């Protein structure tokens with residue numbers, strides 16, 4: 001296996017470490033094959049918002065398993081999850097299920113082009129939209145973590161249609177529209193960036209993109225694969241009150257099984273086959289196991305007070321992290337929204353990927369190792385957001401903050 005892993009960031013290359021091989025996960029914890037327990041702030045990179053292996057999700061899955069793992073035909077569970085997504089996410093009137101966030105983003109890009117009849121797309125530096133060819137331009141996540149150039153094997157003819165701008169820079173987007181009249185199908189972005197660390201939209205940025213796309217006959221697409229059902233039940237769009245035309249989802253809506261989805265205005269989604277001519281398909285799409293995990297996870301999340309609890313837990317965590325770094329004399333900037341957080345070892349503010357890159361990656365590597373030694377598992381990258389869950393208790397946060405305080409004191 002290349003690098004010993006099935007997905008690059010797991011290899012710990014950027015923190016000068018060796019991958020940890022996990023044996024099992026439960027609640028806020030992960031155990032490695034040597035029996036070490038870690039308090040986990042990766043949460044399978046986002047899905048584990050109710051805590052790993054939640055008993056109700058497991059019980060529901062056991063029930064579904066008895067009825068078979070894949071039908072290759074419609075199942076009622078798809079309708080149930082579709083209704084829940086449509087009820088929750090403001091932009092979504094129709095939805096199509098796929099098997100990963102990458103797939104959702106690939107399909108949504110094709111749909112943007114099919115609907116507008118235009119080929120170009122604007123993305124932002126440091127945003128990650130899966131590993132499809134057209135998106136591997138100044139991408140975030142593992143591409144940023146490993147400092148890779150835009151990937152070989154991606155034809156120049158493909159990425160010629162991908163335009164990029166710095167995050168939080170409306171003027172740059174305006175210029176791209178002016179330079180490419182009637183050629184841009186739309187703008188895709190992470191409404192809160194989790195794949196270049198943790199960058200929030202400045203006031204007016206999302207609203208400005210909404211106006212600019214409308215003025216130019218282009219579509220606005222929120223990639224909510226990470227933020228969906230995490231920033232709030234209705235995603236970042238509900239939280240910020242800006243409704244895009246189309247939305248991609250993944251991670252949380254699969255409750256730990258492989259799921260992605262894209263949806264939006266019915267007028268646009270009706271282009272998707274077989275309702276319309278834009279082709280997109282999947283053998284295992286909408287399978288009963290994945291739908292079951294998604295439904296049960298959303299049921300748990302929509303209970304009263306869920307997001308208030310997640311906000312309180314996460315706020316206490318990030319405040320403690322900032323404080324202990326400062327006590328150790330280190331520059332740090334960081335914040336959270338709901339159950340998503342991040343910090344950079346540099347002076348703030350960090351408004352885009354260029355500024356994020358000024359964070360001290362060497363020091364982050366040392367911190368990462370020191371935290372592992374103290375039983376806390378952070379994302380092995382200075383450019384990935386952290387995730388909390390409903391399973392993280394006050395005691396877990398206390399133990400984590402103690403580890404941070406000791407770790408910052410132990411490194412240079």
Ligand SMILES: *Cc1c(COP(=O)(O)O)cnc(C)c1O
Nearest residue numbers: 100101102128129130223225226
């Ligand atoms: C994780 C992620 C993806 C890709 O999803 P996969 O399921 O890993 O293919 C796309 N966009 C964003 C914003 C993500 O965080």
